[in-house]
Amino acid sequence: MLSANVDEKLRELAGDPKFPHRDAARHALRFRESGDVADLVAIADDPHGCETTDMLFAMAGQKQPWLNWVPMPQESVINILRGIARDRAAGKNVTVAELGISGPEPPSAIAAFLRVAGPAPVGIANFGTPDPRVPLRPGRYAVWRYQGETAQPAVEPPSAEAVRVLYAVGAEPWPSPLAGYARAAPLGDLPLNDLLGLLVHPPRPPDVQRYRILADSDPAYWYRLLQPWVCLGILHHRTDEPWASSVRRQVLIDLAFGVEDWACDAALFALVTAAYREPALRDEVRVLVRDRLVAATKAPRPVTIWTSLAQLMLITPGLLDGERSLATTVLERNADDDDEPEPEQVPARPEPVQENGASSARERRWPRWLWGRR
Structure with a gap:
């Protein structure tokens, strides 16, 4: 499950030297800060893509229209x-x-x-x-x-x-x-x-x-x-x-x-x-x-x-x-x-x-x- 505080969790993962997908976590965090789609693409193209990078992709787009829910x-x-x-x-x-x-x-x-x-x-x-x-x-x-x-x-x-x-x-x-x-x-x-x-x-x-x-x-x-x-x-x-x-x-x-x-x-x-x-x-x-x-x-x-x-x-x-x-x-x-509300x-x-x-x-x-x- 995604953390209730996604940004905090991403910062933790990006700074953890033992986490094998630190680069992907950094891209996810940068996307949430700047909205630059190149960071999302970098996660999707991770050469070691797996369920963890898919989760990082989801964390990057949490509560974003189309990435997480339909407008x-x-x-x-x-x-x-x-x-x-x-x-x-x-x-x-x-x-x-x-x-x-x-x-x-x-x-x-x-x-x-x-x-x-x-x-x-x-x-x-x-x-x-x-x-x-x-x-x-x-x-x-x-x-x-x-x-x-x-x-x-x-x-x-x-x-x-x-x-x-x-x-x-x-x-x-x-x-x-x-x-x-x-x-x-x-x-x-x-x-x-x-x-x-x-x-x-x-x-x-x-x-x-x-x-x-x-x-x-x-x-x-x-x-x-x-x-x-x-x-x-x-x-x-x-x-x-x-x-x-x-x-x-x-x-x-x-x-x-x-x-x-x-x-x-x-x-x-x-x-x-x-x-x-x-x-x-x-x-x-x-x-x-x-x-x-x-x-x-x-x-x-x-x-x-x-x-x-x-x-x-x-x-x-x-x-x-x-x-x-x-x-x-x-x-x-x-x-x-x-601001456009989420469905709930x-x-x-x-x-x-x-x-x-x-x-x-x-x-x-x-x-x-x-x-x-x-």
Whole structure:
């Protein structure tokens, strides 16, 4: 288990002349102090890698988004859902007749809202440009397709066995991407259709204490967490195929540049995980993450996964100075929000709902400079 005081433990290990992985411990400590991804890469590339270095990698990324847990959803529909969940937990009978939002939000977020709040029409005032309903790049694999304003699953529901495996693998966050990859191996034994089906036909949260607690504060978090788990499973799909021509690579790239959705950054997270494991993939993965972040930055409308993409960029192996600067700027310009909580520490912040059902959360979440971004 990780020490409650990770920094203190790392300093102890780094200074212990008898500890065989002092260099890795020093890199872990430096990453926690500076955030330089080169230190994480040095741990992953340790020539004497073992379970101990994997633990040091996990210690370096403890309580860091994507390295230890999936960023909390930031969509207005999820903010509204949090308020509904708190009201219901307080004994109020809350129902939703209809909902209107000012701009597009990921279909997975809207699906999570409807799954918890109940069926209701959701109206979107303006999709803006570039149209999030259109993939950024043409691809073979897709999990959402739009009919007008409404996103529809492009794949069939998963089997009962797929749901069972997901519950067994993904009920909790990962200690690190490396540990998550290892734990996701059973998902790779499922048919690809099952894996894609899990992304858009998610089962209800597993009946464990974590999600019983979150049901009263952040009931959508399971739906956000499961997609990166499934994408880690896709990394295990047909691993006998050479990477460059593999189905697993093509699926993840198509998802990353497909319809704007939680599946985009989930797929990129899996690719970043692959880059830590296989140095030969690093240049390609870095460019993919950068290109998706740049596309979100250039969009003259809010992109709700923008911050998450920036967080991913900062932990991508081989990160260049310009890419670090871009990602850091994104995060700094969103710093007017409160520090993002971990799932177990979601504060009770009611979100106002206008008479037409539209939340003002989007306007407060996205600073004014973003609305005019070109």
